[in-house]
Amino acid sequence: MNFTQIYSRTYESLKITARLTGKFFLLLLIYSAFISGLYAQNSQTLYFIDRLPQSSLINPAFQHHHNYHIGLPGISSINVNAKTNFVSFSDIFFRHPQSDSLLTFLHPDADIGEFKSKLLNMNSLSQDLGLNILSFGFRAGKSFFSFNISERSSFKADLPRDLFLLGLEGNEQFMGVEAVLSDLGADLIYFREYAAGYSRRVNERISLGGRAKLLFGKAGLFLADTDMSLFTDPESYNTRVRSRFNMNLSMPVTLVKNDDGDIEEVISNFGTEGYDPLDFIFNSRNTGFALDIGATYRIIDQATVYASITDLGFINWKEDVYNFSVDGDFEYDGINLSPLFNDDDFDPVDNLLDSIKGIFSLNDTRKSFSSGLPARVYLGGSYDLTPELSLGLLSRSEIYNGRLDQAFTLSANSNIGRWLSASLSWSMMNNSYNNLGVGLVLRGGGFQLYAISDNLNTVFYPHRTRSANLWVGLNLVFGHTRPKETVADQPFAVIPEPPVPEDPPEEQKPEPEPDPEPEVIEEPEEPEPDPEPEVIEEPEEPEPDPEPEFVEEPEEPEPLPEIVPDPVEPSTGYYIVVASFQTMKRASQHVGELGEKGYEADVLYSGPYRYRVYTHFFDNRSQALQMLEEMRSLGFPDAWLLRQ
Secondary structure, eight states: OOHHHHHHHHHHHHHHHHHHHHHHHHHHHHHHHHHSOOOOOOOTGGGGOTTOGGGGGTOTTOOOSOSEEEEOTTTSOEEEEEEESSOOHHHHEEEOSSSSOEEETTSTTSOHHHHHHTOOSEEEEEEEEEEEEEEEEEEETTEEEEEEEEEEEEEEEEEEHHHHHHHHHTTGGGBTSOEEOTTOEEEEEEEEEEEEEEEEEOSSSEEEEEEEEEEEEEEEEEEEEEEEEEEEOTTTOOEEEEEEEEEEEESSEEEEEOTTSOEEEEEEGGGSTTOOHHHHHTOOSSEEEEEEEEEEEESSSSEEEEEEEEEEEEEEEOSSEEEEEEEEEEEEOOOOOGGGGTOTTOOHHHHHHHHHHHHTOOEEEOOOEEEEOOOEEEEEEEEEEETTEEEEEEEEEEEETTEEEEEEEEEEEEEETTTEEEEEEEEEETTEEEEEEEEEEEEETTEEEEEEESOTHHHHOTTTOSEEEEEEEEEEEEOOOSOOTTSOSSOOOOOOSSOOOOOOOGGGTTSOOSOSOGGGGGOTTSSSSOSSHHHHOOTTOSSOOSOGGGOOOTTSSSOOTTTSSSTTSOOOOEEEEEEEESSHHHHHHHHHHHHHTTOOOEEEEEETTEEEEEEEEESSHHHHHHHHHHHHHTTOTTOEEEEO
16 A cells, blocks of 8 residues: 555545535434424414414413313314525425436535525524413403413524535535534424413503413433534645534433444334333423513503513423533644554554544533523514504514524404404515415304414425414314494494383484583583582482482473483483593493403493493482492492483
8 A cells, every 4th residue: 555545545534524424414403304393382473363372372461352262182283383594495305407306405416506505604494393282271350361281392403504515515625714613503302381371451551471381301402512613724734623512312212332432323212122102201300490471561542562582491301311522623634654564454544533533532421401492582563453453563583502583573463253363474584585474263153263374485385485384273262352343433322221211303302402412511520510419319309409410300490401302201311330431442441341340331422532331221310329329339439320
């Protein structure tokens, strides 16, 4: 063996080793990204669909409009999410230019330059999956309680551009240039979540909520603290390699080692005789905790702002744990050939590879470790254009491996009656600006069927998309707390349920015009009446009270002309009013709040910007006064009597 052969063999061995190492990492991460489970409570379109119980998974302050909901096992919530920020499906798999066969970007006939042009300095891959096992929730006054059990998993990886180049073409292209792999990172995690949520409407404008989660880790792989590089001198061909990384693993596997203590094989315990898969399914030794918090604030009647943080937590891994680490520096500056002439069994290449193996030996231990969850921060707002249509703007931020993953979504959201909700969204995410999303919710007979996606391009152009997102399911929902749609913003009087004497013809009402709004003078808030004048009044006294507004005998000389146009007709009635608002919307909201407390209420239009919320109606004044006193004793001290 001459010197040229030795050098050529050494150089080729190093080049092949570098290429195989790069391809190993590259294919491992891509493979994991495409086959691993996912974890997706990550839909921007879902955020503004307030009729879905699942919206509270993104902001726990949200309360949907039903009193109860039940999520059936396996079908109430299935959500998947896969994304990359640099390539689409067609950049990885595509047709052969001359035949009908399917190629990958690693095939010799593929244009590798086209793939390289898509690479970023840092390339990200991620996939998530969430499967609801069981969930339910119920309303109690202004509060809402929810519970759920879910299976969740996620995969995330950050791949430096130089890793791809090293794996695709070896180190020849790095002559005189350092290949930097220091920010390489990957996380693969699968866990079960038991969660209990609580939200409360503090007042008419503010709602707060939180969710506590007990986590049980099933499997995890975490590659971090990487500091790797490769440099080849263009003149001397000396090569310097630096490799430092730590990897923690918790999986039901067994490591098989040789006599030298090197790992030769990794065997799954599922194929081992005597291993019970139920030990994996019900493993509760890797425990963790997480928290979701959220808030909503209605600035004005039409505008609301939102904020929430999800998955603030960690998991402690103690079962089936392995820790791997490498810490070595190697510089190749040639081979000492002198032993070659004295020892026929001397192989300089094998000795070189043995040296490299010794320097970069994989150290393994079995110590427990902790890992965090990928927390997300949501900030948004909505504006009601009409009672049925609103616009929403949402920002989603996620920090992983020291880098920010940012997305923005603009949506139009509509509720069409009680049976249909629809949302149309447009998002900027994953270095892509053409993500059109849609959400549909159908309700009928207690069933609520929904389908939501942030990217319809997955359906129409699957080979071009960089992200795939889908959230589907079926809920059982009961009770509806939204005020009746018939109470619109147009001015009209709500006719009370108790029998009312027939009114005079409408044409007679405009005739008397001394006062357009006589009932205004009967409010106790006005400075003229006493705080509680109606208690003083006796039902049939002619004029015991000097206050004219409560002297409501039909034959008195001070009648309210437009309410009682004909004093002879018995058309008078008495309303117990507990609140007054300037807008119909606010009045309707108050009716809903009273309904939650067990009071039947309705809205009476009394003129422009005067919407009265009343709880009772009487045609007998004595009965009305008795009920007024009772309502004040029940927590309505400002209740007053309105004669209509």
